Amino acid sequence: MAKSKLDLLQGTLDVMVLQTLAVLGSLHGYGIARRIEQVSGNQVLLNQGTIYASLVRLQNRGWIAAEWGTSDNKRKAKFYSITRQGRRQLSENTAYWQRLSGVMGRVLAMQDEGGQR
């Protein structure tokens, strides 16, 4: 059960979901999926169905809450919103991702300085 590529992807998706909910407030699964697709320029999500595994996981951890409700155009759907714990988690994750991407950026920007190995 080592951390695999899939796990990383899942982790990434979880952060995206949390961030979306933090910014947009209460939203149903389709809305979250669409929003992420739009923001990422359709680069991230292969299948919208994948978002539900992430949603149930976040819910189980107590980071988001869910409730059945009615959408703007009078459709019944399950609405998700971020909890206080979820916000705390998000700020931790944000810091982590920013540090990580900073480090990755610096490492990948490394130039051959001609030194001997």
Add this chain to the structure above:
Amino acid sequence: MRSQLHEMLNRLRGFVRKQPLDREFDAEMKAHLDLAIEENLRLGLSSEEATRQALVSFGGIEQAKEQHRDARGLPMLDVLMQDLRYSVRVLAKSRGFTAVALLTLALGIGANSAIFSVIDAVLLNRLPYPESSRLVVLWEQNPGRGWYHNIVSAANFVDWRRQNHVFSRMSAIDEHTYDVSGSGEPLEVEGERVSANFFNLLGVRPALGRTFVQDEDSPGSARVVVLSDGLWKRRYGGDPGILGREITIDGEHSTVIGIMRQGFYFPAPSGDKPELWLAGLDLRNPARTWHGYDAIARLKSGVSVERAQAEMDTIASGLEKQYPEQKGWNVQVISLHENIVGNTRPALLILLAAVGVVLLIACANLEALQLARVSSREKEMAIRGALGAGRGRVIRQLVTESVLLAVAGGGLGLLVASWGTRFLVALAPEDTPGLGSVHVNAGVLGFTLILSLLTGIIAGIVPALTASRIDINNSLKESERGSSGSARTRSRLGLLASWELALAVVLLAGAGLLIKTFVALTHVDMGIDPHKVLTMRVALSGPQYAKRASQVEFLRELLNKVEALPGVTSAAVIDGGGLPPDGGNGFDYLIVGRPTPPPSEYPDAVNRVISADYFRTMGIQLLRGRLFTEADDANAARVVVINERMAREYWPGADPIGSQLTFPNVENLTMPDGRKKAATRFTIVGVVKNVKNRGLEVQPDEEVYVPYTQEDFVPRTLLVKSSVKPASLVSAIRSQVQSLDPAQPIADVATLDEIVTQARAGSRFPMTLLALFAGLALILAAVGVYGVMSYSVGQRVHEIGIRIALGAERRDVFSLVVGQGAKLAAIGLGMGLAAALSLTWLMSKLLFGVRPQDPLTFVAVTLILIAVVVFATYVPARRAVRVDPIVALRDQ
């Protein structure tokens, strides 16, 4: 951390509430798609295209469901449930296999649980005293003369207590039977006179009132008594008002100061249980050779038994230098728990090993059955493999199957165990400590569960590995018979069957040796004829018997009256030191006219105070001289009768009649009325045949019989030899006692046959059980051999068909199969006999009259095993003979 716990709980809920959550997710997905389609329609797509694009963006619906389930529930457990469901279906389909496997496991596991529950109660049970591991028992011992577990002399006890630095408290105990009279029928009970700190040492408090205080330690201080819960309820109806009241014990008034709580016991949870405790123990007797008291102590905290032993060794060697009669004597310190269970341990551990072996056989049986089944399910495995089941998945499925079987077998085994423990308790010797608390408790349940799981895994792993190695291509291509794995499977099965036989041989050998032991014990010449002899105790309590003369008078009249009863052949009395084959009290003696050895080397004899008809009643044969007569009374010269062993040892080839003895230690004895006994010479008037007096297994010690009419102590155990059934005489004898004195109780009614049987119970218990387990092992091994042979014949039908077609005689086929069985038996016997020969010495402690390598036993074991193998091979061999070559070959 909190979120992980949160998630785990939610996952558990997800696992349990699978269906409602599935339905909810379906609704959620539907809403999702509807929203997507609506948006697509708004963008101007046709309704068909809108739906198609919504579905494409969503991705695989089943995949999403699967991911959803994995994220919310417990996927590992889901797989397990799947495997379990599948296993139940498979097992339900092959009923024969399942039934045999379950029965095997139930017997194997059940027998283990039953024995474990006895061990749990007897060996592992903690004593009901606080910090009981600090409680020890002190014994005097003289290893040079082979004397162990001797009770302690008062003078030594007092010195130990003064000199040691390892015990926080020490207490001496004097066991007695006491007569409780006053309100209601007179009653005889076991009791103890103890040091005042006895209860504090044990760390127990009374349920009511108080226990003794230091002031009450000196003899002659206030007479106070503590009662057991049982005696309090039985005798005084549980009336708390008894506190502070006086009751009559041995004719004297004592004030009740406390009642112990229910369940309190000392020294052991079985056997004679004291029901009252008196203070005022007199420890002033200076005679170090007068061993009269049990001694217990509590170790100071942090002191080990070994350190206490070292300190007591030092103290004992100091006393040895100081007092010549202490030469050769030292002290044994042993924990109270060990003191209680030490004797029971060897037998129980051997039985545990034996049931363990039975379980190993059951395990091998299950493995063989699984292996045979796996190879006949080769196609199924191959298809599952072809459909993408990984090796791990196949292994997991098969191990799940055998674990399921084992756990179900264990469940049935609990039924076997709960019945079995009842049987064990009935069979065990009555004095086994902790027997009353044997039952199937939580510990036993846990033990059974663990055992079942282990059994399932061990028995399942090899067949599972075998199955996982099945070559998909070959299996699917090849015909049903003669596939690649089957030869290997056959030889592995053969090996398992041989193993089972070997294990059964070990148990059979053990059982055989114990049976021979028991037979030898039954045929031991005890020197008495215990048949139709009734025993009971008369109390002789009350002020009217304070004088010895009136006791003697009472007994003389009683014996006359009882002997006059129809059906009674003779009657006698003996002191309470214990009836043959157990010992009476030991006394040092000296032979007048011979050089006096130092006190530590005084010879020692069993001393029995009896009435004249004792020899006739017990059927003890006179060899020389005469027995006692009416004329040997208090006014006549003191006389004794000795046993053959003593005569041979000290008068070899000569006549001991007319020689005289003295009892040097009795001379020191202060009588209850304060006077000292005068030095007395005893003339030997007769020699009788030896009677077992140190147990059935041991050669009798020297023994000296003294007529009670000349003694200060009056015997109270009545023996009645009859020509009719002894039990039919009890009420007649009771009414004779009461016609002399209505206030006299009789107690401990038993036949001598019963007492002798009880003396053998210690060896009957392990014998019966080991024989039972050996029988069980044999049956299981026979089932194993039968199963293996049947499988082998089934696999070789084609080969046998060809042989017959090519002209093999039926006889040849028959001997082909029997020959295979014989090979299994030979390997099994070889391994088993070798193992048994090297293991049976472990049980030498339990053997009597037979060597651990007794050839006759081993020959018998061999014959039994061969008979069983022939029996188990016969049916498959018959089937092989009946193979029709045409059918067998066409079947291909």
